Amino acid sequence: MSLLEIQKLRTHIRTAGDDARAVDGVDLLLEEGESVGLVGESGSGKTLLALSILGLLPEGGGAILPGSSIRFRGEELVGMGGKRLREIRGGEVAMIFQEPMTSLNPVFSVGNQILEAVELHRPLNRDAAKEEMLRLLGEVGIPDPEARAGDYPHQLSGGMRQRAMIAMALAGEPSLLLADEPTTALDVTVEAQILQLLKRVQARMGMGLLLISHDLNVVSRVCDRILILYGGKVVEAGPTQKILDAPIHPYTRGLMGSRLSFDDRRRTLRPIPGEVPEATDWPRGCRFHPRCPEVMDRCRREEPRLLPGTERKGAVEVQGGAPGGGRDVRCWLLAGEEGGA
Amino acid sequence: MGRRAGFLLPGLPQLLRGRVLGGGFALFLWLGLLTLAVTRFDRVRGALLGDLDDWIALLTLAMVLGGVWLWSFRAGRRSMVTGRGSGEGSPGALGQGWRAFRRNRMALLGLGTICLFYLAMLLTPFLAPFEPEFREAYEVGGDMTRRLAAPSSVHLMGTDEFSQDILSRILYGSRISLTIGLLAVGISVTLGTFLGAIAGYWGGLVDTAIMRLVDMVMAFPRLVLLIVIVALFPTTIFIVIVALAFTQWPSTARMVRGEILALKEREFCEAARALGFSRGRILFRHLLPNALGPLIVVATLGIGNTIVLEAGLSFLGLGVQAGTPSWGSMVSDGRDYLMDAWWVATFPGFAIVLAVLAFNLVGDGLRDALDPRQSEGARR
Numbered sequence: 183m184s185l186l187e188i189q190k191l192r193t194h195i196r197t198a199g200d201d202a203r204a205v206d207g208v209d210l211l212l213e214e215g216e217s218v219g220l221v222g223e224s225g226s227g228k229t230l231l232a233l234s235i236l237g238l239l240p241e242g243g244g245a246i247l248p249g250s251s252i253r254f255r256g257e258e259l260v261g262m263g264g265k266r267l268r269e270i271r272g273g274e275v276a277m278i279f280q281e282p283m284t285s286l287n288p289v290f291s292v293g294n295q296i297l298e299a300v301e302l303h304r305p306l307n308r309d310a311a312k313e314e315m316l317r318l319l320g321e322v323g324i325p326d327p328e329a330r331a332g333d334y335p336h337q338l339s340g341g342m343r344q345r346a347m348i349a350m351a352l353a354g355e356p357s358l359l360l361a362d363e364p365t366t367a368l369d370v371t372v373e374a375q376i377l378q379l380l381k382r383v384q385a386r387m388g389m390g391l392l393l394i395s396h397d398l399n400v401v402s403r404v405c406d407r408i409l410i411l412y413g414g415k416v417v418e419a420g421p422t423q424k425i426l427d428a429p430i431h432p433y434t435r436g437l438m439g440s441r442l443s444f445d446d447r448r449r450t451l452r453p454i455p456g457e458v459p460e461a462t463d464w465p466r467g468c469r470f471h472p473r474c475p476e477v478m479d480r481c482r483r484e485e486p487r488l489l490p491g492t493e494r495k496g497a498v499e500v501q502g503g504a505p506g507g508g509r510d511v512r513c514w515l516l517a518g519e520e521g522g523a
Numbered sequence: 524m525g526r527r528a529g530f531l532l533p534g535l536p537q538l539l540r541g542r543v544l545g546g547g548f549a550l551f552l553w554l555g556l557l558t559l560a561v562t563r564f565d566r567v568r569g570a571l572l573g574d575l576d577d578w579i580a581l582l583t584l585a586m587v588l589g590g591v592w593l594w595s596f597r598a599g600r601r602s603m604v605t606g607r608g609s610g611e612g613s614p615g616a617l618g619q620g621w622r623a624f625r626r627n628r629m630a631l632l633g634l635g636t637i638c639l640f641y642l643a644m645l646l647t648p649f650l651a652p653f654e655p656e657f658r659e660a661y662e663v664g665g666d667m668t669r670r671l672a673a674p675s676s677v678h679l680m681g682t683d684e685f686s687q688d689i690l691s692r693i694l695y696g697s698r699i700s701l702t703i704g705l706l707a708v709g710i711s712v713t714l715g716t717f718l719g720a721i722a723g724y725w726g727g728l729v730d731t732a733i734m735r736l737v738d739m740v741m742a743f744p745r746l747v748l749l750i751v752i753v754a755l756f757p758t759t760i761f762i763v764i765v766a767l768a769f770t771q772w773p774s775t776a777r778m779v780r781g782e783i784l785a786l787k788e789r790e791f792c793e794a795a796r797a798l799g800f801s802r803g804r805i806l807f808r809h810l811l812p813n814a815l816g817p818l819i820v821v822a823t824l825g826i827g828n829t830i831v832l833e834a835g836l837s838f839l840g841l842g843v844q845a846g847t848p849s850w851g852s853m854v855s856d857g858r859d860y861l862m863d864a865w866w867v868a869t870f871p872g873f874a875i876v877l878a879v880l881a882f883n884l885v886g887d888g889l890r891d892a893l894d895p896r897q898s899e900g901a902r903r
Contacts, residue, residue: 236797271796271799276797277797280790286794287795287812299798302799354799
């Protein structure tokens with residue numbers, strides 16, 4: 183039994199016109215203790231996917247379609263509600279958010295907020311919970327926990343706030359942590375520290391980690407496996423190193439080309455032209471084809487399926503890879519202009 | 524030195540340290556009360572055998588005398604030890620607000636006035652020179668000279684048509700006016716906050732139902748609605764309070780709903796949901812405290828407003844029963860004699876104005892301190 187098993191997840195957002203198909207049939211497998219990265223531009227559906235897992239979709243705005251399945255240790259989360267869902271939220275599955283500036287309640291001290299989470303999810307008495315709160319503050323690298331516990335969010339720096347958020351998420355000793363752009367609002371040096379912290383606590387607690395980011399660099403530093411999301415669908419998935427070494431999908435290659443590199447400063451940035459289309463109006467065929475540098479006729483007609491692929495050498499070879507261990511790509515380059523599949 | 528001064532006279536350590544306002548107020552309050560206790564010692568001693576009002580007054584006197592002394596002594600010692608004034612320990616939203624409020628002289632003046640008003644209300648048995656129903660002239664063989672007597676050393680604010688001492692009646696009347704203001708606002712703010720919060724957070728049908736009810740109540744002019752309610756039931760203080768609260772809650776509900784609507788979109792609300800907190804807990808423990816600032820402002824301003832309305836009802840003869848002293852009814856009684864005996868209506872009217880002004884000053888000061896978005900001179 184996997185820690186998290188998402189099958190055919192489709193999450194739509196109701197708009198005035200057509201529904202926005204923000205997450206449109208995503209499969210994702212996350213084993214115990216594994217860390218998986220979810221990468222994509224704004225509008226690729228990655229945040230909505232994370233919110234779908236905990237049933238946190240905006241009220242009246244988003245809905246998970248029937249046929250979708252999200253299993254946490256075999257337990258179906260889609261359609262779950264009430265007490266059991268609240269136990270899972272923050273207890274077994276915790277989440278941290280992008281904006282540490284606004285994710286903490288401004289009128290309570292950080293110690294208080296962490297304490298509340300501890301008391302909700304752990305069977306500890308007041309004193310023990312307080313001790314646990316201080317331990318958590320130390321665990322996430324906040325110096326002098328006793329003094330900082332009484333601080334209010336506005337007295338802490340962005341990095342410290344995100345550390346406090348992580349402490350809150352860890353309060354319930356979760357076995358899965360969803361991190362939605364945890365470092366996007368932070369500057370680069372702090373980002374590195376927070377990523378290190380995430381990696382450390384993940385290893386120490388044996389947590390599964392789903393790290394969501396628009397930044398391939400960030401994800402590659404922490405995660406074992408990466409899923410590239412475009413237009414609400416997974417376009418490429420595989421072990422981190424393999425994807426970094428040899429990206430197959432033109433979109434992945436575009437992401438690689440548009441990232442900053444410290445090692446090779448002379449390399450020019452090659453941004454991906456165009457922008458993500460509206461989720462209410464995906465293009466026919468492959469959703470990436472209007473922006474794809476290697477677009478073929480077939481891409482405009484038919485939508486490619488997610489197929490196991492191997493390294494790209496000039497032309498792409500198709501090979502039946504081992505499930506889970508190998509990599510999957512959603513691109514007609516794998517099949518050629520006419521080929522099967 | 525400061526410590527010994529605090530031991531001798533409350534307020535002195537603060538004054539020596541240059542905190543004229545706090546120290547001066549403490550000194551003035553303490554000396555004033557001490558003078559009262561000494562000059563009216565017979566009355567104070569008699570209170571031991573008196574009724575509940577007497578006991579409340581006695582307790583208030585003792586507690587304020589002791590409290591001011593203790594505060595001054597301890598604050599003086601603390602500032603000696605840490606080298607800082609008091610009240611700098613809490614950096615929370617309300618702690619910050621208090622520091623901003625302290626810088627506002629007018630608001631502090633209002634707060635001091637309110638404190639004095641309520642203190643006077645509680646100490647009425649000791650302060651009032653006469654009983655409210657005491658009709659001196661009638662007792663002395665029908666001599667009418669005390670009727671509508673001008674202010675003098677015996678009757679500081681004169682007497683009314685029944686030879687009753689106006690100062691005493693204002694003091695006894697403050698019980699009605701000030702208590703009704705406080706109670707009615709307490710009820711309406713509680714009710715309005717509860718309903719407004721639920722409407723804003725749950726949305727949908729609940730929201731629609733509550734807000735249409737709000738619209739219905741607000742569709743009528745408040746005074747008209749008040750008159751109807753009071754006229755429908757036998758006039759008791761209880762009914763007046765309920766009527767005032769019933770016509771007040773919709774505006775609070777509307778304000779709280781707006782605050783909650785904005786707050787529930789904030790990320791910390793989503794974060795709280797992700798941590799598995801229940802909806803009720805998120806609403807009342809996490810969101811509502813964030814709306815506390817504007818709520819306090821609305822409540823404070825509401826008390827002043829309610830005092831005026833109650834006075835208006837009493838003026839129209841719809842408030843408390845005739846004969847019971849209340850500021851509004853006293854103004855009403857005095858309006859026939861305005862040309863001959865101005866003091867009958869003027870002094871109670873002055874009390875109303877002063878109380879309302881004080882509440883409004885405090886309310887404005889609180890708004891500047893706690894709710895900077897709404898104040899004109901927004902600092903942030």
